[in-house]
Amino acid sequence: MTQEPGTSAAVRVRDLWKRFGQQVAVAGIDLELPAGRFIGLVGPNGAGKTTTLSMVTGLLRPDRGSVEVVGHDVWRDPAAVKARIGVLPEGLRLFERLSGRELLTYTGRLRGLPGAEVDRRATQLLDVLDLAGSQHKLVVDYSTGMRKKIGLAAALLHNPEVLFLDEPFEGVDPVSAQTIRGVLERYTATGGTVVFSSHVMELVESLCDWVAVMAAGRIRAHGPLAEVRGQAPTLQQAFLELVGARDRDAGAGLDWLGGGAR
Numbered sequence: 001m002t003q004e005p006g007t008s009a010a011v012r013v014r015d016l017w018k019r020f021g022q023q024v025a026v027a028g029i030d031l032e033l034p035a036g037r038f039i040g041l042v043g044p045n046g047a048g049k050t051t052t053l054s055m056v057t058g059l060l061r062p063d064r065g066s067v068e069v070v071g072h073d074v075w076r077d078p079a080a081v082k083a084r085i086g087v088l089p090e091g092l093r094l095f096e097r098l099s100g101r102e103l104l105t106y107t108g109r110l111r112g113l114p115g116a117e118v119d120r121r122a123t124q125l126l127d128v129l130d131l132a133g134s135q136h137k138l139v140v141d142y143s144t145g146m147r148k149k150i151g152l153a154a155a156l157l158h159n160p161e162v163l164f165l166d167e168p169f170e171g172v173d174p175v176s177a178q179t180i181r182g183v184l185e186r187y188t189a190t191g192g193t194v195v196f197s198s199h200v201m202e203l204v205e206s207l208c209d210w211v212a213v214m215a216a217g218r219i220r221a222h223g224p225l226a227e228v229r230g231q232a233p234t235l236q237q238a239f240l241e242l243v244g245a246r247d248r249d250a251g252a253g254l255d256w257l258g259g260g261a262r
């Protein structure tokens with residue numbers, strides 16, 4: 001993990017499609033995500049972010065198209081890809097009856113790491129993520145923020161080359177968000193690539209140096225943050241212009257709504 005940021009692709013997606021019945025969730029995506037960057041995949045609810053990330057990480061088979069992660073085809077060589085990536089999926093399912101520490105031990109052994117190394121890494125991750133005090137608590141008793149943090153620890157344990165995070169800050173309080181952010185910044189500073197999805201533009205703008213904007217199953221813009229933002233004052237403004245929603249009046253039609261008359 002020593003290459004210069006942006007010199008090679010961490011992810012290459014070509015002509016990716018996914019349909020659920022009549023609903024086209026992903027409508028022909030071509031995308032190259034540079035290595036060593038903090039990358040945000042942004043878009044409104046239903047844009048196709050989760051479906052795209054699921055296909056990129058080998059969790060959902062595309063109808064058409066190909067995905068390469070660090071040079072390996074996700075669907076032809078899934079084991080090579082899964083060894084090199086960490087994933088924090090949406091609706092994270094964890095082994096609820098294990099403690100946080102046991103979950104990391106189990107994950108580390110599944111990843112083929114020696115026991116002593118798993119212990120060493122788990123202790124450090126629990127400490128940095130502020131989970132040391134709850135490491136012997138069962139995961140079922142963890143809060144939303146704690147679940148995200150233990151999920152992140154499990155995704156990082158084998159030191160992946162690329163980390164995929166679906167809405168990692170959703171439902172997380174500001175203190176835990178800051179902790180997660182610190183760990184991710186450290187990971188990218190040492191050459192790791194983070195790809196995370198979010199519909200919170202301010203968050204993406206403050207964290208990412210590279211963004212892909214998605215709407216209605218398509219990529220509307222992608223590139224370095226400053227390039228995608230262009231002349232707009234914020235990414236939010238640029239995004240609204242890109243998806244053509246800037247002049248929509250959200251209150252129109254709600255003539256009965258107001259705190260006064262019933």
Ligand SMILES: Nc1ncnc2c1ncn2[C@@H]1O[C@H](COP(=O)(O)OP(=O)(O)OP(=O)(O)O)[C@@H](O)[C@H]1O
Pocket residue numbers: 020023024025043044045046047048049050051052199
């Ligand atoms: N398993 C499924 N079955 C049917 N439709 C689905 C399924 N998964 C996703 N969809 C549909 O595909 C579209 C894209 O959904 P997706 O979850 O990928 O969007 P998203 O950008 O992640 O949205 P959000 O920000 O709300 O999580 C939506 O219209 C959704 O209803």
